[in-house]
Structures are given as C-alpha cells and as structure tokens.
Amino acid sequence: MDMLSAIATFARVADLGSFNQAAVSQGSTPQAVSKTIRQLERHLGVRLFHRTTRKSNLTEDGQRFLESVKPSLEGMLGALTRARTLAEDDEGLIRVSAARCIGSRVLVPLIAAFQQRYPKVEVELVLDERFTDIVAERIDVGFRAGPQPEGQVIARRLFPLQLIPCASPDYLRRHGAPATIDQLSEHRCAGYRHPATGRLYQWAFEVDGESVSRDIRATFVCNDAEAELAAVLHGMCIGMLDSITASEGLRTGRLLPLLCHAISSRTGLYLYYPQRADMPGRVRHFIDFAVTTLQNANAHQLDAITLAEMSRSQWSA
Numbered sequence: 001m002d003m004l005s006a007i008a009t010f011a012r013v014a015d016l017g018s019f020n021q022a023a024v025s026q027g028s029t030p031q032a033v034s035k036t037i038r039q040l041e042r043h044l045g046v047r048l049f050h051r052t053t054r055k056s057n058l059t060e061d062g063q064r065f066l067e068s069v070k071p072s073l074e075g076m077l078g079a080l081t082r083a084r085t086l087a088e089d090d091e092g093l094i095r096v097s098a099a100r101c102i103g104s105r106v107l108v109p110l111i112a113a114f115q116q117r118y119p120k121v122e123v124e125l126v127l128d129e130r131f132t133d134i135v136a137e138r139i140d141v142g143f144r145a146g147p148q149p150e151g152q153v154i155a156r157r158l159f160p161l162q163l164i165p166c167a168s169p170d171y172l173r174r175h176g177a178p179a180t181i182d183q184l185s186e187h188r189c190a191g192y193r194h195p196a197t198g199r200l201y202q203w204a205f206e207v208d209g210e211s212v213s214r215d216i217r218a219t220f221v222c223n224d225a226e227a228e229l230a231a232v233l234h235g236m237c238i239g240m241l242d243s244i245t246a247s248e249g250l251r252t253g254r255l256l257p258l259l260c261h262a263i264s265s266r267t268g269l270y271l272y273y274p275q276r277a278d279m280p281g282r283v284r285h286f287i288d289f290a291v292t293t294l295q296n297a298n299a300h301q302l303d304a305i306t307l308a309e310m311s312r313s314q315w316s317a
Contacts, residue, residue, distance in 0.1 A: 004076065005312045007069055009033055010048060014066050017048035017055050044208055055212075090282050091120040097134060098143040101245050102269070103127045107143060114289050121282050129195035129223065139292070140283045141273045145242060148270055155272040156287075158294040160265040162243035162301055163204050165258040166250070177258055178238075181205055184216055190228050190239040191218025194215070203240045205262040216240075224238065238241040244269070244300045250310055251302075260307045 013033065023033045041048050048062035058066060087088050098107055103125055111123050126139065134153065135143045142149070149155045165184075167177070184203075191200045200221065202213040220237050222228050225245050232239035233254055240256075249255035251296040257263070271285070271290055300311075 001265065006036050009036045010040055010072055011070060013037065013049065013056060014058055014062070019056055025065055028263055050171045073078055083177055090118040090285060092282050093122045093124060093279065094140050094283055094286050095124045095126060095138060096141050096143070097126045097128065097137065097139040099129050099145065100127045102143050102145060105244050106269070106294070110290060110293055112294065114286060117289070118282065118285060134272070141271060141287060143269065143271055145244070145269050146267050149272040152275055153272045154275055155270050157268045157270055157289055158291065159269055159296050159301055161266045161269055163240055164243060164246050164263055166232055166241050166246050166255040167238045167258060168233055168235045168254065169256060171238065172256060174235070181214060181259060181262060184238070188219040188237040189216045190231055190237045191216065191221040192225070192228055193221055193223045195223055200281065204264045204266070205259070206264040206266065211264065211266055227275055243302060247302060257307045257311050260304070260311045263307065
C-alpha cells in the first residue's frame with residue numbers, strides 16, 4: 001500500500017463526506033477508494049468512517065487521525081507540487097561545469113542569452129581545469145574540450161576544436177617563423193601543464209591525414225590557457241592555442257597562425273550530461289539552447305582559407 005496516497009485519499013473522503021465524490025475528484029472509482037480506506041483501517045487497527053449509502057462520517061478515531069496527519073499531509077503535498085512545478089517549468093537552479101577559458105569565452109555569453117529567454121532560471125558556473133565527475137559533483141551539464149567524454153553520460157559534439165600554433169607579429173619580426181614542425185625546436189615555445197597529471201601536453205598536428213604528436217621544449221610553462229595566451233600576445237613565445245582561445249587574437253591581427261598545413265581539428269567542444277529519466281525542464285531547455293546556439297559556431301573556429309590568408313599576412317607586413 002502506498003501510504004501517502006492512502007492518507008491523501010482518506011483526507012479527501014473526510015473533506016467531501018462521500019466515497020463517490022472522492023473517487024470522482026481523484027479520477028478513480030468508489031470501489032478503489034473503499035478498498036484503499038479498508039487497507040488503511042487494517043494497517044492502523046481502527047475504524048475511520050461510519051459508512052451509510054449516502055454519506056460517510058468520521059469516527060472519533062478517524063477525526064483524531066485527520067487532525068494529526070492533515071498539517072503534515074498538506075505540507076508534503078505542497079512540496080511535491082512545488083518540486084513538480086520546478087521540474088516542468090522554467091524556474092530553479094542549473095549547475096554547469098567547464099574549463100576556465102570555455103567558461104569566460106563561450107559559456108558566459110551563452111548563459112546571458114539563455115537567461116534573457118528564461119529569466120527565472122539561476123545558473124551556477126563551476127570552472128575547473130580537471131575533468132569533472134558530474135554525478136558526484138551534482139553538475140547538470142558539463143562542457144569539455146578534447147576527446148569525447150566517456151562514462152555514464154550523454155555527450156554531444158558542438159564544433160571541432162582546432163589546435164593552432166600562434167605567435168605575435170612582434171615575435172615573428174624578431175625570430176622569424178618556423179616553416180616545418182621540426183623547426184619549432186629552434187624557437188621559444190610555450191608549454192601547458194596538465195592539471196591532473198602534471199605532465200606537459202604534447203603539441204598535436206595533422207600531417208597527410210594522420211595525427212602526429214610532438215614533445216616541444218618549452219621556455220615558458222603554465223597551467224592556465226589565458227596566461228599562455230597572454231605570454232604569446234606579449235611576444236614571449238610561440239603557443240599551441242585552441243581556436244576558442246586564439247580566434248579573437250587571430251581575427252584582430254594580434255596573433256598570426258603558423259604551420260597552417262598541419263593544423264589539427266581532431267578534437268572538439270563537447271556538451272555532456274548524466275543519463276536520467278527525470279531531467280528537469282529547465283535543464284532540458286538549457287541543453288537544447290546550447291546545442292542550437294553553439295553547434296558549428298563560426299565564432300570559435302576558422303576555415304582553412306582564412307587561416308592561410310592570415311598566415312600570408314605576416315610576410316606582407
């Protein structure tokens with residue numbers, strides 16, 4: 001027996017004074033209501049109603065039971081209604097996880113546009129360079145750059161992520177540009193240290209349709225994409241920057257792409273979320289909005305022709 005449902009049926013019969021009317025109000029049958037009340041009476045060991053063909057009145061035990069359960073029942077039913085409303089409507093909290101550069105460059109503008117459409121939705125953005133266990137951390141939606149997330153999650157690839165060797169015009173005037181991957185060893189390069197393993201990321205290229213990874217000797221090392229970008233912009237070194245981080249600087253001419261024939265776009269930006277049947281409506285709306293807005297977003301990637309034209313501009317400057 002569903003105790004909460006049985007007590008709710010009991011309270012409805014008590015309010016209406018009729019098994020038939022209670023059945024109609026609940027979309028049930030008088031026989032089902034009567035069976036529920038009999039089961040509840042057997043469970044409690046007391047008689048709750050005096051039954052007649054026309055009316056059902058509470059016994060003294062029934063009246064005492066109603067007075068003891070009604071406040072709690074109303075509070076519990078109200079809480080269930082509020083929870084159901086939050087699940088169905090566009091109100092409540094969404095917790096989102098991402099790396100720092102994705103959060104500031106991609107998600108803040110996305111969330112701003114989403115909250116204009118759904119102003120009652122609150123968003124908590126959790127920025128962490130580590131790959132977040134979204135179930136353990138109670139995250140509704142995660143965003144990660146790199147290979148497709150694994151585990152008990154649903155993942156959607158939003159757009160390819162290019163890895164672009166970049167330098168500032170000032171660096172290139174002083175040091176020239178490498179013509180081949182091997183010539184990078186003759187240049188000052190930036191290294192990015194993996195936040196979990198502590199190892200330096202290898203630089204990834206694509207040569208003749210094959211992925212190629214190289215260990216690059218770094219003269220500047222950091223564990224933050226924005227700091228690496230700042231170092232490249234200041235002419236300290238060449239950096240292997242993802243297209244999210246580099247696109248603004250490339251479009252404004254503050255950065256120039258190198259080795260365009262070997263740029264890798266094997267990885268991507270992924271949206272992922274837990275597998276669950278009871279996903280709140282606000283979370284589903286956010287996922288749909290993010291996919292529609294970001295899938296194949298041109299703001300965070302550059303086509304091969306544009307990159308080649310940018311690269312040629314270093315020689316005409």
